[in-house]
Structure formats: structure tokens, C-alpha cells
Amino acid sequence: MGYAGSSSLNWQKVTLPFTSFQTAGLTNAITAITLQAKQVVHGAYLNVTTGFSGTTTITLSLGPVGSLTKYVAASSAAATGVLVNALSTTDLPSISGTTNIQVNAIATVQNLSSLSQGSVDVYLLVSTLP
Numbered sequence: 723m724g725y726a727g728s729s730s731l732n733w734q735k736v737t738l739p740f741t742s743f744q745t746a747g748l749t750n751a752i753t754a755i756t757l758q759a760k761q762v763v764h765g766a767y768l769n770v771t772t773g774f775s776g777t778t779t780i781t782l783s784l785g786p787v788g789s790l791t792k793y794v795a796a797s798s799a800a801a802t803g804v805l806v807n808a809l810s811t812t813d814l815p816s817i818s819g820t821t822n823i824q825v826n827a828i829a830t831v832q833n834l835s836s837l838s839q840g841s842v843d844v845y846l847l848v849s850t851l852p
Contacts, residue, residue, distance in 0.1 A: 731764060731849050740774055740840035743827040750834050751790060751824040754844040758820055763813040765847035766793035768805040768825065774840030775800065777829035782842060786815050790826040799827075799840065814851070 736754045743750050757763070766784055774780045782799040785792035792813070797805045815821035825844060827834055 731847055734846045734848060736844045738825060738842050740837040744835045744837055746833050746835050748833060749828050751826045753822040754825050755823045755846055756820050757815055757823060759816055759818050760851040761848050762851060763846055763848055766807050766809060767845040768794050769843040770799050770802050771843055772839055772841040773801045774837060776836040776838035778831040781828045783826045786821050786823055790824060
């Protein structure tokens, strides 16, 4: 049952390999999904399908530009597994414009250019306001 003008929830998925994060620095924020105006985020997950290696440590987080841990808090991406949703409520990033949702990678000691393997699936559960 829905309300007049409502849209259903749908999952958006993007896969990012380690090469997406390689840079001559310790941090790199990659745009994974661009939300359109009036899109509401209901859930978010990062699923590390291949553990990242090549740096001493690496964490991944997910959120809109300016709040890169809003949807998924920074967690180790060295092993496979799901990095859990940090949302406590729904989020409407913009009523009138697009919003880039980014995966932020942070390494210590070695630059992200040292990454030699890793892959992460980005999932966002979204709906669109009428």
C-alpha cells in the first residue's frame, strides 16, 4: 500500500575495485553514486568482497560530500564482510539539487597507490519524493 505520488524503495549498487582508490596520498574520496534532487536515503552498506591489501591499514566509510561517515562509519576494509549501516533515520540530502555520495578510503604509513587488491560493493536504499 502506498500514498498518492509515492515511489517504491530501490537498491542502487556500484562496485569499486582497489584501482579506484589508488592515489599518491593517504586519503581518497571517490564518488560512488550521485543522488538526484528529492532522493531519500533509507539504508546504506559497504560489502568488502575482496579484502584490501598493500597498505598497513585501510578503512572505508560512506556519506555525502562534507559528511563522509554519515551513512557508514570508518571501518577496516582489510577483510571481506559487510560494513554496517550507520543511519539512525532517513536522510534527504537535497530537495533541489544532486548530491554526490562518496566512499572515503584512509590508509596509514603507505600511500593508497600501494594498494594491490580489494573490491567493495556500495549499496544505497533510496526512494524519491513526489
